[in-house]
Amino acid sequence: MEDIFTNIILFIKQYGDINRLMRTCKLLSKIVYSSNIWDTYTFYEGMSTYNTDFHKKHGLSPYEICKLICQFREFGYKKSFNKIINEEKLILSGKTCKNTHFPKNFEKLSQLQELHLCNSQIRIIPKEIGKMTKLTSLDLSNNYIKIVPDELGELINLTYLCLSDNLIQILPPKNLGKLVNLRKLHLHGNKIKIFWVAIKNLTNLICLELSNNEIKIIPQSITKLIKLEQLYLSGNKNDTFPKCDHLKNLVSKDF
Secondary structure, eight states: OHHHHHHHHHHHHHHSOHHHHHHHHHHHHHHHSOOTTOOHHHHHHHHHTOOHHHHHHHOOOHHHHHHHHHHHHHTTOOSOHHHHHTOSEEEOTTOOOTTSBOOTTGGGOTTOOEEEOOSSOOOBOOGGGGGOTTOOEEEOOSSOOOBOOGGGGGOTTOSEEEOOSSOOOBOOTTGGGGOTTOOEEEOOSSOOOSOOGGGGGOTTOSEEEOOSSOOOOOOGGGGGOTTOSEEEOOSSSOSOOOOOTTOTTOOEEEO
């Protein structure tokens, strides 16, 4: 299907006119992804820029471009295709995806540095997110996420991660420890029961928010986060707290 789709677009670009390309784009888009909010001109813009060099750079076929733009429309995102593919900051908060998951091919947005998908009824973080290695800020708060994939640990450039107000019970024990550049980690309002040991590796953290979870034991290793300025642990099920006297930078805390 994808090869046929690609060949049709390239053939019409070479031998047809603009109107024929636009009509074909509209028809093929409806075959691939039925949508009442389809913007023919936006898709035409994407198709008119497509060539073999474009495919090599972005790894997107016309078929994938069509699905990607349609799914962005589902999130209410109305920028042109060229802006989508080169976007560095993407905020889709409060936009409900009918399939309750990330639009496919999100990882193809290779320039993306900030991604905000808050309050969007998302239930699954795809493993492909690990390919978005330029991300420095990721906010997936106020969704229905239960599982954090190991691949999230591949986002080594993250400095800000917010997964608050979800349904998370367990965090990847080792992989999140790879996020050594992380400065702010927000996980409040989940169902986390076990405080993962790898937290000690996040030595650049200045803010750690884990309030309103179900944690029973706060490990001593938390005291190794000597750069912490903000620490929030209230609303858990623990009876004791490790001594934090030597966390000299701590200016705000709630136990």
